[in-house]
Amino acid sequence: MTEGQLRKRTSGIDRTLQMLDILADKQVPMTVYELAKSAGAPASTIYRLVDELVERDMLSRREGNVVWLGPRLMRYGMVYRGHVDAIALAEQVMGKLARQTGETVQICTNDDDMMLVVAMAGGEGHFRISSEVGTRVPLNWTASGRLLLGHLSEPERIARFARLAQPSRTGLAETDPKVLSDQAAADFAARLAVQLNASEFSVACIAAPIRDAKGVCIATISIVTADRQVEMRGDELAAAVQAAALEVENAVGH
Template sequence: MSATARTRTSGIDRSLQVMDILAERRAPMSAYDLAKSAGAPISTIYRLVDELVEREMLSRGPDNTVWLGARLMRYGLVYRARLDVFGSAQQEMQRLVEVTGETVQICTRDGGMMLVIGMEEGEGHFRVASHVGTRVPLNWTASGRLLLGHLGDKERRDAFAASARPSATGMAETDPDRLSAQARADFENRLAVQFNASEFSVACIAAPIRDERGACVATISIVLPDRKAEERQAELARAVQGAAEAVERSLGR
């Protein structure tokens, strides 16, 4: 590989690293803090940030911090518009909020993480920490288990072994064997329920959205206070499963 190609690849990797750091922190950062987080020379990051701001991949605030840019938003909207599963699931998400009055999320897998790609808040004052763009380890959520449930036994176990992390509440399962078995059972039952694993006093009731091959490509879930989930679990389980099935029918499954 030529020196020019290596330099170009290094620049691309460093750009992606900067944007990944911002996405993980979910807040603007100074170029100095970005350099520290990336473990890169400050001069390299300053120069890179200037170039990315010029190209609208990043934006610069009045306090000289940087944030994700408008160009990324355009790319994201175009990409999301092509996702048939998201378009169909979004309609069911809105209907499910109207029917249940609770907050509903659409999630998918991003490597070893679960990613929230859609969210509609329910009535009342209940708010969850996770919102669109939030990424958490797959073992923290009901949706995370479902997203691996269709995989073969070894692949599923290996995925959990590589990605499982303790949660802030200390209640998320981390053993890959138990996670793998639970994920398969949840997927076969088309329902996963989890209490207090990622946030205290918060429950999640999720159902898988499967493609024509039977793989779980996304989930639709109801997120609500744990006490309400206990009281309404059977009702909400039927509702979320019905929503998932409606999305699958719209996709021709």
């Protein structure tokens, strides 16, 4: 294979991943023109790649001539997810915690320096949140986001927050890298982080880290509820979420 052919193949792989990322981030089907515009790529290139990916079930065409993720990706995702024991166990504990507290519970991980909601169980209460499975938000917006970087060294935490911190829609999320670094370290040491109104008004997040054998935060389990619930039963919810995280760690031998 010549160097020119290698560059062409690499470019095709990069464009493919870029399109998949765009669809995952937007979470809606898009036309090929919209994909090309978002990717900043020639429409002819995107049309060719889309045809190839549809043929291989990596993408699918839907009514209205729009493109969406394909069934082959689901198979890959299910195989990957089935081998992440901690996440599978966390989902079981998540359901139990939602029933115990009556609140919405989420499992979150770090996805390319964004907090990703990978699983969620709704509680029996009337409070509902807008973040569903697949939602990605900046790490500095949430209690879980801080915990996901809490195990890093101080220079690493500061560098990461300096690169990724963004103002939130409410304007209440901290953006100073040093302040975020100190909060993350303290939260991780306490095995508990609480955040109010940073990503959405009147919404609170109470999170605990799920650590691997090396002490790395591989995921978080969190209760997402109305901010008034923190005032009314904050200690109860904090103890419950910490116990749930520890149950997962113990179950997988961490």
